[in-house]
Amino acid sequence: MTDDPDWTPATRLVHAGRHPQDHYGAVNPPVYRASTILQPDLATWREATKPDFPGYRYGLLATPSSRAFEEGMAALYGAEHCVAVSSGLAMITIAMLAFTQSGDDILVTDSAYEPTRTFCDGILQKFGVSTRYYDPRIGAGIADLIRPNTKLIFTESPGSLTLELQDIPAIVQAAHAAGVKVAIDNTWGTALHFNPFHHGVDIVLEATSKYVAGHSDVILGVMLGNGAVGRKLFVTAKQLGVCCGADDLYLAQRGLRTLKVRLDRSAESGLKVARWLEHRPEVKRLLHPALPSHPDHALWRRDFAGAAGLFSIVLHPLRHEQLGAFFDGLRLWGLGVSWGGYESLVIITDPSHVRTAVLWTETGHLVRFHAGLEDPDDLIADLDAAFARVAALAGS
Ligand SMILES: Cc1ncc(COP(=O)(O)O)c(C=O)c1O
Numbered sequence: 157m158t159d160d161p162d163w164t165p166a167t168r169l170v171h172a173g174r175h176p177q178d179h180y181g182a183v184n185p186p187v188y189r190a191s192t193i194l195q196p197d198l199a200t201w202r203e204a205t206k207p208d209f210p211g212y213r214y215g216l217l218a219t220p221s222s223r224a225f226e227e228g229m230a231a232l233y234g235a236e237h238c239v240a241v242s243s244g245l246a247m248i249t250i251a252m253l254a255f256t257q258s259g260d261d262i263l264v265t266d267s268a269y270e271p272t273r274t275f276c277d278g279i280l281q282k283f284g285v286s287t288r289y290y291d292p293r294i295g296a297g298i299a300d301l302i303r304p305n306t307k308l309i310f311t312e313s314p315g316s317l318t319l320e321l322q323d324i325p326a327i328v329q330a331a332h333a334a335g336v337k338v339a340i341d342n343t344w345g346t347a348l349h350f351n352p353f354h355h356g357v358d359i360v361l362e363a364t365s366k367y368v369a370g371h372s373d374v375i376l377g378v379m380l381g382n383g384a385v386g387r388k389l390f391v392t393a394k395q396l397g398v399c400c401g402a403d404d405l406y407l408a409q410r411g412l413r414t415l416k417v418r419l420d421r422s423a424e425s426g427l428k429v430a431r432w433l434e435h436r437p438e439v440k441r442l443l444h445p446a447l448p449s450h451p452d453h454a455l456w457r458r459d460f461a462g463a464a465g466l467f468s469i470v471l472h473p474l475r476h477e478q479l480g481a482f483f484d485g486l487r488l489w490g491l492g493v494s495w496g497g498y499e500s501l502v503i504i505t506d507p508s509h510v511r512t513a514v515l516w517t518e519t520g521h522l523v524r525f526h527a528g529l530e531d532p533d534d535l536i537a538d539l540d541a542a543f544a545r546v547a548a549l550a551g552s
Contacts, residue, residue: 159171159172159173159231161234165232165347165348165416166348166416168231168232169228169232169348169412169413169415169416170413172227172228172231172232172412173223173224173225173226173227173228173229173231173409173412174224174228175224178220184406184410185220185221185224185406185409186220187221187402187403187405187406188219188220188221188402189402189403190212190215190219190402191214191215191216192214192215193212193213193214193215193219195213215399216394216397216399217394217399219402219405221402221405221406221409222240222399222400222402222405224405224406224409225240225405225406225408225409225412226238226239226240226378228409228412229347229362229364229368229378229380229412230380232347232348232412233347233351233353233360233380234351234353235353235360235380235381235382235386236381236382236383236386237380237381237382237385237386237387237389237390238378238379238380238386239378239379239380239386239389239390239393240364240376240377240378240400240405240408241376241377241378241379241393241398241399241400242375242376242377242398242399242400243363243365243375243376243377244341244343244361244362244363244364244365244366244375244376244377245269245271245272245275245363245377246377246398247361247362247363247377247378247379248269248271248272248275248310248341248361248377249275249279250379250389250392250393250396250398251339251359251361251379251389251392252275252276252280252285252308252310252339253280253392253396254388254389254391254392255307255308255337255339255359255388256280256285256307256308257284257285258283258284258285259284259285259305260284260285260286260305260306260307260308261285261286261287261288261303261305261306261307262276262280262285262286262287262288262306262307262308262309262310263287263288263289263290263298263301263302263306263308263309263310264276264287264288264289264290264310265289265290265292265310265311265312265313265315265322266289266290266291266292266511266512266513266514267292267312267314267315267317267318267320268289268310268312268315268341269312269315269316269317269341270317270510272310272312272341273287273289273510288301289512289513290513291513291514292311292312292313292315292320292321292322292514293320293321293322293323293451293452293514294327295322295323295326295327296323296326296327296329296330298326298327298330298331299330299333299334302330302331302334302336306334306336307336307337308336308337308338308339309327309331309336309337309338309339310339310340310341311324311327311338311339311340311341311357312340312341312343313340313342313344313345313350314344314445314452316341316343316344316466316495317468317505317507317522317524318443318468318507318516318522319443319444319445319450319467319468320452321445321450321452321455321456321459322455323455324338324340324352324355324357324459325355325356325459328355328356328357329356332356337358337359337385338356338357338358338359339357339358339359339360339361340352340357340359340360340361341361341362341363342360342361342362343361343362343363343366343367343496344464344466345460345464346362346367346368346415346419346464347362348415348416348419348461348462349419349460349461349462349463349464350459350460350461353380353382355459358381358385359379359380359381359385359389360379360380360381361377361378361379361380362377362378362380363376363377364376364377364378364408364411365377365494365496366494366495366496366497367411367415367418367419367422367464367496368408368411368412368415368496369404369407369408369411369496370411370414370415370418370496370497370498371407371411371497371498372494372497372498372499373407374404374407374408374411375404376400376404376405376408379393418498418529419462419464419465420462421529422464422465422496422526422527422528422529423446423462423463423464423465423527424532425465425527425528425529425530425532425535426444426463426464426465426466426467426525426526426527427444427446427447427463428527428532428536429525429527429532429535429536429539430442430444430447430467430469430525431447432536432539433469433539434447434449436543437472438471438472438474438543438546439469439470439471439472440469440470440471440472440518440520441469441470441518441520442467442468442469443467443468443469443470444463444467444468445460445463445467446460446462446463464496465495465525465526465527465528466495466496466524466525466526466527467524467525468522468523468524468525469522469523469525470518470520470521470522470523471520471521471523472520473519473520473521474521474546475549477549478546478549478550479504479521481542481545481546481548481549482542482543482545482546483502483504483542485541485542485545486502486538486539486542487538488500488530488534488535488538489501489502489525489535489538489539490502491503495526496526497526497528498528498529499528499529499530500525500526500527500528500530500535501525501526501528502523502524502525502526503523503524504521504522504523504524505522505524506521506522507522
């Protein structure tokens with residue numbers, strides 16, 4: 157047995173999807189690099205052409221490497237189907253394509269990851285699907301926005317840049333009352349800290365490039381669903397010709413085994429750094445849902461079992477050379493996109509150009525941090541030195 161629903165997620169993480177005795181007892185499954193898969197005889201060949209053939213037919217559709225990872229992720233979320241796709245962005249675009257057609261309308265949170273919006277405003281629009289963006293904090297009020305042709309409500313909670321939490325149960329209730337499906341980008345929550353299926357969400361997406369793979373060396377996403385929803389996700393991905401490289405799948409399933417310890421450590425360090433930043437005079441606002449100062453903290457306490465190490469701050473306005481002094485001298489915080497890896501990252505960005513439903517009017521600079529696995533005191537010291545460099549330029 158490689159999984160037992162009575163085990164806690166921490167235990168299931170270690171064992172789900174692993175079948176050592178299928179591989180001569182090897183603890184980790186081998187990497188199956190396969191396109192062609194030979195059938196042993198004509199009868200099996202004929203069986204293999206049927207859509208519900210349980211074996212392997214072609215590398216695009218499934219290999220033992222994809223199944224090992226998908227089985228582990230499905231078990232963690234308690235979902236019937238998991239489909240691994242080639243990136244976190246692909247999981248979003250494929251799920252949207254799967255549940256819309258020309259003439260449909262979708263509602264997307266204004267706090268969504270920017271490339272999600274780019275896809276909606278570009279390719280989806282080109283194919284006749286309109287997108288309306290809504291206030292992430294709308295909750296049950298989403299009911300007023302639903303139109304007869306609305307097919308999907310897309311959520312991301314918290315938004316990965318501006319960290320607003322969404323009242324997912326309230327949104328699901330309003331959506332289902334109108335026959336509309338709900339999808340969530342659950343990359344911050346992960347299966348360990350927020351299981352959207354427990355709140356009625358239909359389509360769960362997680363960019364496993366982040367915490368699951370966890371080493372900044374893999375790009376991969378997963379789409380999960382039950383029954384016909386799950387099958388549609390699979391069929392759409394395969395019709396689009398999407399699959400994943402065996403080595404990436406292997407690394408992601410290996411990442412699962414250590415996810416909890418890495419995530420706990422990243423979250424704990426993130427909180428320590430965030431609490432320190434909150435008291436700095438240079439910091440105008442802290443955006444971390446797991447801290448009481450966050451406007452949605454009550455929702456986080458209600459719905460989440462833990463935090464991630466990703467949060468943002470708004471810095472009081474600084475001059476260009478002061479910003480340069482802050483970022484250019486950092487030794488531990490790498491200036492780069494993505495998150496969930498073992499190393500700490502920081503980016504500076506301005507969300508005002510991507511907000512349409514709730515405008516971003518903050519003066520100052522939005523800086524997003526991802527706390528990695530370094531000692532949090534060293535991370536704080538690195539930021540302390542950065543603020544000292546900024547202060548040294550104050551009068552100049
Ligand atoms: C919240 C969120 N969703 C999706 C993605 C896309 O994942 P990927 O980089 O694997 O395409 C990202 C990437 O940063 C993200 O932050």
